[in-house]
Amino acid sequence: MATPDAHNTPYEESLEPSRLVLLDEVPANAQTRPQGRAFRLAAARGVRGIVAHSDPEPRARPTAHGPELVLPGHYGTIYQAKGMDCPGKTRPRHLTLLPDGSVLHDRAMSKVRNGERGRGGVERRPVTLGARPRDEGEAGRGWPEEALQATGARVVAHGRNHKYAAYTGPRTGRRLIATSHPYPKADQGDAAA
Incomplete structure (x- = not known):
């Protein structure tokens, strides 16, 4: 992945967020505020690149009454709302x-x-x-x-996770990647990105 500064030192100038966890009673649209704050704090500390992944595959656990959904899978809606680029997918x-x-x-x-x-x-x-x-x-x-x-x-x-990338810091609007794919959506299946 090409970066604007040629090299971003992992864990210093580029980061991968782990999880954004909110209580069930928090409205779905409330996710973007803590995400935006995290990006601003990272930029203030010299981070210039954020890379994130979303796993579209649901996970279930077996029960006596049949499979119980544990993780529904997601397409990175919060990263899309942030305007992050979508360079494609990870390897299977x-x-x-x-x-x-x-x-x-x-x-x-x-x-x-x-x-x-x-x-x-x-x-x-x-x-x-x-x-x-x-x-x-x-x-x-x-x-x-x-x-x-x-x-x-x-x-x-x-299968493969969806990848997202964003440049943080001065001169917002800069991009980490040369080509961004269309955002994947749940109804597009595996053909997206």
Whole structure:
């Protein structure tokens, strides 16, 4: 992705927002205000590029009465309202879905396998879903696969997330990318962007 300044140092001059979480009672159109404030604060600290993703694929968890929708999927309406560019989609990939409908990312599991900092929270997730706790001193290499099998986790093919990009800072209106695709909409299916 071309940037106006040729290089934006990740985590210093370019960021990827994690989540915008609002209570259910907050009106849907209230999302743009905290997003705009976050962009202004980032720009004031020298951030010049924001890249965001939206996952259009719904996620469900099995129940005795059939699948229960956990995540409806979204097309990045808040990024579209901000006027962010849409450079296209990410590459297809595979996801590990836990029985509660949440995703256990490969990077998280590699923390367990490699004994990295932050692995405690990753280990607790499968344990809360029925896996045995990892024994103290037990190597992290084999336990993740055993834990995922015990929980009934499954690997599923995932389509592609929509990508969005915005330039922040002085001279607003500058663009991070040369070509922006039309915004994806729910009724366009997978053919969009």
